[in-house]
Amino acid sequence: MSRNAQEELLGFSFADGWFLLLVPLLLLLWLLIARRRLPALGVASVALFSDLPSGWRVRLAQLPLHLSALALLALSLAIARPQKLDRIPVESEGIDILLVLDLSSTMAERDMDAGGERSRLEIAKAVARDFVQRRDGDRIGLVSFALFPDLVCPATLDHQALDRFLRPLKHKAQRSPENRTGIGAGLALAVRQLEESESPGKVVILLTDGMENVNAITPEDAAKLAKKAGVRVYTIGAGGQGAGQGLFSLARSTDFSVLREIAEATKGQFFEAGDAEALGRIFDEIDQLERVELLDRLYRAEERFLPFLLSGAGLLFLALLLRATVLLAWP
Incomplete structure (x- = not known):
């Protein structure tokens, strides 16, 4: 035993x-x-003593x-x-991870859900929340971007607090002046949060369904910043199959070549998710790729x-x- x-x-x-x-x-x-x-006492028979009191x-x-x-x-x-x-109790050295999510209006499309009920953003949030709950010991934060990047939650070990910031995220309205896709600015903000970190691993998981159309900071320049800071970037192209079912669906296919270049430049990986199941598998793979070896108990x-x-x-x-x-x- x-x-x-x-x-x-x-x-x-x-x-x-x-x-x-x-x-x-x-x-x-x-x-x-x-x-x-x-x-x-040696005797011929114990029967001789049977009546004696004991x-x-x-x-x-x-x-x-x-x-x-x-x-x-x-x-x-x-x-x-x-x-x-x-x-x-041993303080394990986890890694620092920043989730970077696109909030442009096209994230409202429902082409990734087989039942057409959930938007791209809702699916991304659900998969990201599940991923966060599995990353004990890692500091995880959240950056969103559209026209401007926004640090929604700094990297933290309090994953419940992060969840409270992640759940209410909404995409921009189609006619909003902020309805743009600033991939470079979003990535650059995430890199700035990680560059001073002393963690054994610094990771960005960037998810978008579109192409850069702001260029305040180009994706190429942001990738250079990430490489210099030692940040590994996993990029995910969501949807983009031209099969949208929502109000804002686009009859086109998205070019994710920039996302591939960012991943290659930072020694990360590029993934393309056409549906919810594929996105779940991608986060599972990233979860396995970014595992630090824990000390024996x-x-x-x-x-x-x-x-x-x-x-x-x-x-x-x-x-x-x-x-x-x-x-x-x-x-």
């Missing part, structure tokens, strides 16, 4: 568990001795034997070193052998005391 199983079953585990092999041997020896009754000394004659057996059992458990393992061992040792010693002393005094057997 593993030590973890022992902990769950007993509340403690044994460091030198092989000493427990002594327990069945001691029990067997105890049974053999208990069954064997040495005569105190006192409490006779009834308790084997008590020292039983106490000795229990003492040896307790001592066997003591030398097996029972311990209580307390896990030592550390435990503090609290020795629990003393109660068994004292019990065994006490029982053995009591057995010897009884055998030498009130239960003394005369030859």
